[in-house]
Amino acid sequence: MEDAATNYPLTVLIAGMGGQGVVLAGDTLAEAALLAGLNVKKSEIHGLSRRFGSVSCQVRIGRDLYSPLRGHGGVSTILSFEGYEGLKHLPFLQADGVALMNRLWSKPGALTPAEANTPSCVNDKRIEWFEGTALTHQAECPRSLNFFMLGVLSARLSIDAGAWQEALENLLSKRSLDVNREMFSAGRRVATAHMTPVPARQSAAAPRPTSRPSHAKHRVAEQAVGTTANGVG
């Protein structure tokens, strides 16, 4: 971890809806950081959130950590699996932070009519959009969105590829390991290609795809990154 001293402590807030795998993604991030020799604190809320409600967790990585969570203005990176959940948590983001958001809009209170009522914060300059939902659906594994987005996040962290791989193996069942690993790599590729200019250090840490995806259906194209938020509503 040559740059651990400059990049850490780091606070990642992962947000999404119940059932999207927020907690598992957070566990995997925490495990990877631990395997990379860093100190970790992770915070989450269980309970009612399981039933399609809001779910969020915070993972803090660094040497001198005390609190397992930070409040408004204390988070360096938001990783969101759904648009409204990401926007809702923007007050937590530091002024120089970044929000990595999956383009999926699931309107809270599904019973209110679908009138377009886009919050103005959708134009926040700190947001970067990724086509996680479209790509994972295209690859016929929509349940792996959490690992796709974790791959997106991984491109920005100096946790080496080996630690990520081991974390995935430790936390995933045999049945779901392969497909999630592929989606993780896909997210990482998309995010690495998206970052311009690519910092030399981080591109070195990005893994080559270890093998071709085992089924063609899981292949993901690399073009799918946008910077605007179309289709809100």
Place this chain on the structure above:
Amino acid sequence: MSRSRLLLSGNQAVARGAMEAGVMIATSYPGTPCTEILETLSTYSSVQAMWSTNEKVAYEVALGAAFAGARSMVSMKHVGLNVAADPLFSSVYTGINGGLVVVVGDDPSANSSQNEQDSRHYARAAKLPMLEPSDSQEAYELIKHAFEMSERFDTPVLLRMTTRLCHSKTVVEIGPAPTERARATGFVRDFDKFVLLPRQAIQRHAVIENRLEALAEFNEDSPFNRIELRDRSLGIITSGVPYCYSREAFPNASVLKLAQTFPLPTELIRQFASEVERILVIEELDPFLEDQIKALGIKVHGKEWIPRVGELTPERILHSVERLSPQPQEKGDTTIAARAPRICAGCQYLGVYTAIARLGVRVTGDIGCYTLGALEPWNAIDSVVCMGASIGTALGMEKALGEESHGKILAIIGDGTLLHSGITSLMDLVYNQGHCTVLIMDNSTTAMTGLQGHPGNGTTAKGLAGPGVNIEKLVEAIGVEWIRIANPYDLEQTESILREALAHPGPSVVISRAPCLLLKPKTLVQQAHLKAEACTGCGDCFKVGCVAIERQDLGGKIAPKINLDLCVGCTLCVQMCPEEALAPQAVAPELVEIRQWKMPLPITPLPY
């Protein structure tokens, strides 16, 4: 794989520490934030882990094991301690034999609870020592310490956690599991100690008062309390997770970190007070430490700045102190609608609540997933108080409102909650000749907290299968004469049975029965499909409140859009559609596997 450095939640750390301390008997009733303590303990072969019928029973079982000379522990959420309060208070009088640790999880911000109580008051009220860990490592160490304290001072010990600690994962250096299996030392009759007749009780009260003095003295030298001297212009007295927040918010301040927060180490506090210029007490919820420290005659600041309501964060503490006024809770951008939790697609409750919404009756509710029936679109519940309260409050309402309320009051309760504490109220309903209808929604599990077993389904914490309580026979034995079973996936039948039940004079019970879909996922054979041309946009299908029914604008009319990742093919929306625009359609075999993945995945096992 065996590692000694693990990322453990507070719950997992407590379980691990208890196992290493040789706990033999562990009991609990599931409830956020403490559920995973017993779930983790049940994975250890050396521990007899048991889900109990309710927290009072759990407490009594653990106490009995302690009487018999086994190390035992009982864990529960904060409101569970209210249920267990009766044996708690008296067990402080009897004392123990083998160590007994009571773990309670408070829920600041009421993330998944009906109140935001501060259970630390129990330590003072029931006169037992209390420990408050601040992270997983400390939770792991303090539970071991708690067993030693319990045996040394012949008292139960309270270990107080909070949601943030229970569900935060931090690094823990674990030790080895004990090589020898723990054994109970045996019960020895001691009339003056274990039999609380009035004369014995008053003698034991004197023992307790002496014990508390000794415990305060012991606390002066506890290695888990510590003074951290830095900048002396500000001294912070704190405990539990707020210690972590304080360090983050005021990195240069001096800190007195307390682990045993009752009885307090008064000399240590006085010493700290003499070392620093000003003192700020930082604690969540009530001024528990602050009031006691003020009573010592020490001038401190606290709740005039630090919020009493809601969970703290480092930022909330900072803002409160800097602006000298309480801050709102940190809930994110409030201009974006909150995302309320929803009932799963195809759950039996959708059918039940769709039927109830048509009845126009008062509904007293209870605690479980089904509490969500109080929300849109059903608005089907008028009151929710605590576990088991539905039947008693229904009876009280009926008695107060008199005859015109007959047939207009419905109590709804789940199978787990009925057995937890609803059954005594049902007896009361029969005994006092009430006329309410009780709807028991039997899904054969404790769904809300993650599918734990209970006496109704007979599955134990160790996974052993048993016969389970026969609810209709139980209800019959209590004296209810009118009992019907409804299929909640048949809307018309459910509605007509409920109407019949309400019309019946005297108490009536309807049991709607279908296993929780998370427990027993249905094999996917069909899903609802929309014939767009037949849809008039009447919106009746939305009244089911199913998460799989989304909305779309079809040329000016708001039509349903079935989310095929979620639809389980229950047909409730099909039954609601007056135009036959929604119809079930068989699922192609190659799609079944993909769509069957819709259910939330099970909790990941521990990495060891």
